[in-house]
Amino acid sequence: MEGVDYLADERKKTEFDVEEMKIVWAGSRHTFEVSDRMAKLVANDPVFRKDDRVMLARKDLFKNTLRKATYAWKRINELRLSEEEASKLRSFVDEPAFTDLHWGMFVPAIKGQGTDEQQKKWLPLAYKMQIIGCYAQTELGHGSNVQGLETTATFDPQTDEFVIHSPTLTSSKWWPGGLGKVSTHGVVYARLILDGQEHGIHGFIVQLRSLEDHRPLPGITVADIGMKFGSGAYNTMDNGLLRFDHVRIPRDQMLMRVSQVTRDGKIVQSDVPRQLVYGTMVYVRQTIVQDASIALSRAVCIATRYSAVRRQFGSSNGGPETQVIDYKTQQSRLFPLLASAYAFRFVGEWLKWLYTDVTQRLQANDFSTLPEAHACTAGLKSLTTSVTADGIEESRKLCGGHGYLASSGLPELFAVYVPACTYEGDNTVLMLQVARFLMKTVSQLGSGKPPVGTISYMGRIEQLMQCRCAVKKAGDWLNPNAVLEAFEARAARMSVSCAQKLSKFSNPEEGFAELSADLVEAAVAHCQLIVVSKFFEKLQQDIPGKGVKRQLEVLCGVYSLHLLHKHQGDFLATSYITPKQASLANDQLRELYSQVRPNAIALVDAFNYTDHYLGSILGCYDGNVYPKLYEAAWRDPLNDSVIPDGYEQYIRPLLKQQLRVAKL
Ligand SMILES: CCCCCCCC(=O)SCCNC(=O)CCNC(=O)[C@H](O)C(C)(C)COP(=O)(O)OP(=O)(O)OC[C@H]1O[C@@H](n2cnc3c(N)ncnc32)[C@H](O)[C@@H]1OP(=O)(O)O
Numbered sequence: 001m002e003g004v005d006y007l008a009d010e011r012k013k014t015e016f017d018v019e020e021m022k023i024v025w026a027g028s029r030h031t032f033e034v035s036d037r038m039a040k041l042v043a044n045d046p047v048f049r050k051d052d053r054v055m056l057a058r059k060d061l062f063k064n065t066l067r068k069a070t071y072a073w074k075r076i077n078e079l080r081l082s083e084e085e086a087s088k089l090r091s092f093v094d095e096p097a098f099t100d101l102h103w104g105m106f107v108p109a110i111k112g113q114g115t116d117e118q119q120k121k122w123l124p125l126a127y128k129m130q131i132i133g134c135y136a137q138t139e140l141g142h143g144s145n146v147q148g149l150e151t152t153a154t155f156d157p158q159t160d161e162f163v164i165h166s167p168t169l170t171s172s173k174w175w176p177g178g179l180g181k182v183s184t185h186g187v188v189y190a191r192l193i194l195d196g197q198e199h200g201i202h203g204f205i206v207q208l209r210s211l212e213d214h215r216p217l218p219g220i221t222v223a224d225i226g227m228k229f230g231s232g233a234y235n236t237m238d239n240g241l242l243r244f245d246h247v248r249i250p251r252d253q254m255l256m257r258v259s260q261v262t263r264d265g266k267i268v269q270s271d272v273p274r275q276l277v278y279g280t281m282v283y284v285r286q287t288i289v290q291d292a293s294i295a296l297s298r299a300v301c302i303a304t305r306y307s308a309v310r311r312q313f314g315s316s317n318g319g320p321e322t323q324v325i326d327y328k329t330q331q332s333r334l335f336p337l338l339a340s341a342y343a344f345r346f347v348g349e350w351l352k353w354l355y356t357d358v359t360q361r362l363q364a365n366d367f368s369t370l371p372e373a374h375a376c377t378a379g380l381k382s383l384t385t386s387v388t389a390d391g392i393e394e395s396r397k398l399c400g401g402h403g404y405l406a407s408s409g410l411p412e413l414f415a416v417y418v419p420a421c422t423y424e425g426d427n428t429v430l431m432l433q434v435a436r437f438l439m440k441t442v443s444q445l446g447s448g449k450p451p452v453g454t455i456s457y458m459g460r461i462e463q464l465m466q467c468r469c470a471v472k473k474a475g476d477w478l479n480p481n482a483v484l485e486a487f488e489a490r491a492a493r494m495s496v497s498c499a500q501k502l503s504k505f506s507n508p509e510e511g512f513a514e515l516s517a518d519l520v521e522a523a524v525a526h527c528q529l530i531v532v533s534k535f536f537e538k539l540q541q542d543i544p545g546k547g548v549k550r551q552l553e554v555l556c557g558v559y560s561l562h563l564l565h566k567h568q569g570d571f572l573a574t575s576y577i578t579p580k581q582a583s584l585a586n587d588q589l590r591e592l593y594s595q596v597r598p599n600a601i602a603l604v605d606a607f608n609y610t611d612h613y614l615g616s617i618l619g620c621y622d623g624n625v626y627p628k629l630y631e632a633a634w635r636d637p638l639n640d641s642v643i644p645d646g647y648e649q650y651i652r653p654l655l656k657q658q659l660r661v662a663k664l
Pocket residue numbers: 100101104105135137138143144145146147177275276278279281282284370371374422423424425426429430433436
């Protein structure tokens with residue numbers, strides 16, 4: 001039945017102002033309005049249809065993506081959209097494309113690592129898409145170990161050029177998105193060689209294809225690396241391979257903000273730290289944290305709406321069966337994910353602020369907060385993408401069998417999302433960076449330089465090593481100070497324990513390698529503390545709207561107490577809480593689930609996702625799931641004919657043969 005809201009009864013239970021929650025979720029009224037307008041623009045334009053893409057073969061899929069990306073660019077220009085609107089529009093098109101890398105990495109790399117003159121030359125071309133760029137760092141043999149990259153950039157003082165070369169098979173660039181078939185240019189990372197001496201990894205702008213006929217330039221071999229995980233999914237992207245055979249580029253195409261190479265082949269270090277060569281990765285990791293809340297909230301929105309529609313068991317006197325959302329097990333799997341989506345939203349907002357702050361400081365030659373920014377972006381990227389990838393898969397299971405259908409939207413969402421655990425830094429490798437930062441902080445305690453920012457709790461190390469949890473009844477776990485102290489004590493004690501074990505090794509690097517699994521656990525504890533504390537900070541803000549703050553308090557409780565429950569081994573082993581207090585936390589958590597239950601549908605409505613963006617029959621706004629599933633089945637090309645292709649060739653002979661066997 002068209003127009004009937006099958007979730008209307010659920011929506012009537014809502015105890016808060018959903019429209020105001022939409023503003024909180026978006027970050028501001030302005031952002032909400034822009035998002036809402038762009039989402040509807042995309043949803044109402046048939047060119048952006050996406051329900052057929054899982055059926056397309058790779059070549060058609062890729063061409064379809066080119067068509068959509070080009071059309072999006074046309075609309076952006078016709079409508080004279082601002083940068084903010086354009087970026088929202090692209091995100092609602094919801095299809096990985098070369099444009100992600102052009103806008104998301106190529107442009108930021110030039111902005112962050114190029115000199116003023118280089119920016120002036122290259123950015124206008126990139127902004128008008130007169131050149132299309134990618135970020136070519138990873139190689140066949142090395143991704144995580146950036147210092148191990150093999151591509152060389154050798155300065156030739158005779159011609160004032162760099163010679164870019166791939167000396168081995170393993171030095172082939174491998175993975176860069178947009179490289180395989182589209183990019184005309186790349187920021188290529190290579191070892192700088194001056195007069196036979198190595199000077200580390202630097203970025204170079206290299207033209208790859210002709211701007212006339214798109215053919216690779218002389219000395220360049222370039223291609224797509226082949227199909228990736230899942231149908232549709234990330235196969236819309238042309239991840240590429242690239243080899244250089246002594247390709248010459250002018251000297252001024254080395255990105256020279258961090259180091260300059262002079263006409264006579266000398267290197268000059270500017271006063272910015274060398275690590276700024278890694279700056280684009282810091283920027284992108286920060287955007288990935290913001291995107292995690294989007295991906296997780298999409299999965300949760302689908303699973304929550306469907307859990308309210310789906311009924312199993314429990315019918316009495318012929319009445320309806322129980323909505324699966326009313327099972328406590330379903331709630332204990334679903335509601336922590338719902339709370340995590342909100343938590344990641346707020347920590348993403350904060351991280352964006354931190355990144356803006358560090359960028360402004362860098363411009364004023366203040367590099368003091370760079371290590372913290374690196375640790376936070378690396379750690380939170382790792383934490384949020386891991387939870388989100390697992391959360392999408394859990395959402396699929398929460399939808400039972402129908403979650404496995406492509407039309408649920410969940411398999412494709414998972415396949416597109418899961419490489420986020422690997423790209424922009426493997427999640428374990430990134431957590432080890434956080435661990436290094438923690439060990440350095442612990443070793444410097446007492447040096448007179450108090451730790452600041454997210455690590456400032458370490459400044460109270462003596463108190464945190466000794467304090468004991470004061471919780472006496474379940475309700476005490478609603479006290480933010482009790483929760484915060486528990487997370488601080490756990491993180492501090494795990495770091496100190498690692499540092500003590502490390503100090504027993506005569507070779508610190510050997511010790512670090514031996515203890516790396518424990519170190520990752522300490523880093524995770526630190527990152528979870530950041531997310532919890534940023535959620536509490538959000539609650540200190542003035543949040544208008546009837547019942548909105550109350551709901552966020554409940555979600556904050558769910559987020560922190562479900563972590564406490566899940567990691568209670570850590571909290572118990574570090575002796576901050578007793579088994580009784582752990583059990584009280586779990587009692588309180590169950591009570592919070594009951595408070596989420598009547599508001600669950602409204603809490604996912606607050607994401608304001610269009611049915612187009614969700615791309616899921618199970619998650620559609622009106623909850624009219626079954627007729628839509630039934631209709632969708634008939635649209636499958638396999639159902640175009642009653643008798644399948646292949647019947648005469650395979651099924652019929654098989655059946656005949658069985659007949660003969662039966663007669664024997
Ligand atoms: C648009 C979105 C789509 C996304 C598509 C995906 C695109 C991509 O995947 S692009 C490729 C991304 N590749 C990666 O992320 C590679 C991951 N590897 C790395 O980042 C590094 O090589 C890393 C950090 C693991 C190790 O680097 P290495 O130089 O060996 O570092 P290490 O010796 O540990 O550290 C040197 C110092 O630099 C610091 N440092 C390392 N990275 C950074 C950074 N990014 N910023 C600031 N400081 C940094 C360390 O903290 C350390 O500081 P200190 O000496 O004070 O302790």
